[in-house]
Amino acid sequence: MAGAAVLLVLVVALLPSPYAIEQPGPVYDTLGSAGAGKDRAPLITIEGEKTYPTSGRLDLLTVSVLGTAQGGPSWLDLAEAWIDPQKAVIPLEAVFxxxxxxxxxxxxxxxxxxxxxxxxxxxxxxxxxDDVGGTVTVGTVQRGSAAAGRLEEGDVVTSFDGEAITDSCSLQNAVLEHGARPATVVVRRDGATRSVRVVPKRVPDGSGGTRPLLGVATTAKIDPPFTVDLRIDDVGGPSAGMMFALGIVDRLTPGSLTGGRHVAGTGTICGDGEVGAIGGIVQKMAAARAAGATLFLAPEENCGEVVGHIPSGLDVVPVSTLSGAIETLEKVRDQGSARALPTCAAQVGSPG
Structure with missing residues (x-):
């Protein structure tokens, strides 16, 4: 009987769970190269415009997710993750x-x-x-989503509830700010302009709450005055935006934004320079410090998750715009430290 009970526990422990595990993923220097051998190439390549030598590192961070749309990791894996401070257990629906x-x-x-x-x-x-313009096109529509039956593949989204849309980030932020209320989406379809009524649906956000979602994947296209190619293989999601933008600015301006320091950071970015929240901030701070970074730029909106989880030896400065991130780097470079800069503890009203 005891043997059967033990066997039953083992079987249950190995069954897939309705959860996913977030853990620190690979780190990439936007000022450097990635890949191996003949496939190794710079993350940022600029042609048709003068670039400048720089120094230091501007690392973008990633989070590895254990789990698939078919099912999460085993309960045994979850038990190990729950006691590991560098891992987070979230509902599978927050990812899929x-x-x-x-x-x-x-x-x-x-x-x-x-x-x-x-x-x-x-x-x-x-x-x-520079003026780059921008259009946003619907690539796929998720079955059963708010957009299903209303938006179509190939629709060019021009506005969401009266707000002009010029990149994927501005659409996402417009939906988040609007919430799960009826909204008018203006699109160009088959050469004609159409107004479509959509009600975003709330889905789990991975932190116990929900967020409004249209349920579309979009592609953005801009028209820059010269060529900027960004390369990173086998990495998805929007959280590398701010660090790529900083890397581009550093390459196109004289001197070094970092002053030779090892800097890491994360955050979505919109074409207007607004920096947005991301997932897995705790895991990304751990990955940054493990890679040797001493300064970390975090989205101001993530400050509540940052406080109490900062690794030793890592200064974390909250930012809300690209201009703010650049000013932070310039101050650290010129002053030699981040001690006089704002902290997330001050943002959320915590001591220290």
């Missing part, structure tokens, strides 16, 4: 909304990365005085 296939999830993640790269280029060049 109900009804979404793995193929759809992969396509959406890749589209988010492509969109974030376009936004990074737009934000960086706009900061330097």
């Amino acid at each position: 909304p109900r009804g979404e296939t793995q193929q759809q999830a992969d396509r959406e993640s890749a589209a988010q990365m492509t969109g974030s790269q376009q936004s990074a280029i737009a934000a960086a060049l706009s900061r330097l005085g």
Whole structure:
């Protein structure tokens, strides 16, 4: 009887769970190269415009997710993750909304990365005085989502509830700010302009709450005055945007933004330079410190998750815009430390 009970416990422990595990992923220096052998190439390549030598590092961070649209890791894996401070256990639906296939999830993640790269280029060049324009096109519509039956693949989104849309990030932020209320989405479809009524649906956000979602994957296209190519393989999502933008600015301006320091950071970015919240901030801070970074730029909106989880030896400074991030780097470079700069503890009213 005891043996059967032990066997039953082991079987249950190995069953897939309805959760996913977030853990620190690979780190990439936007000022450096990635890949191996003949495939090794710079993360940022600029042609048709003068660039400048720089120094230091501007690392973008990633989070590895254990779990798929078909099921989460085993309960045994979860038990190990729950006691590991560098890992986080989140509902599987926060990563893979109900009804979404793995193929759809992969396509959406890749589209988010492509969109974030376009936004990074737009934000960086706009900061330097260039006009890049921008259009946002619907790539896929998730089955059962708010957009299903209303938006179509190929629709060019021009506005959301009266707000002009010029990149994928501005659409995402417009939906988040609007919430799960009826909204008018204006699109160009088959050469005609149409107004579509959509009610965003709330889905789990991974932190116990929910967020409004349209349920579309979009692609953004800009028209910069010269060529900027961003390369990063096998990484999805929008959280690399700010660090790519900083890397572009550093390459296009004399001197070094970092002053030779090892800097890391994370955050979405819109074409207007607004920096947004991301997931897995605790895991990314751990990865940054493990890679040798001493300064970390965090989205101001993530401050509540930052406080109490900062690794020893890492200074974390909150930022809300690309201009603010650049000013932070310049102050640290010129002053020699981040001691006089704002902290997340001050932002959320915590001591220290």
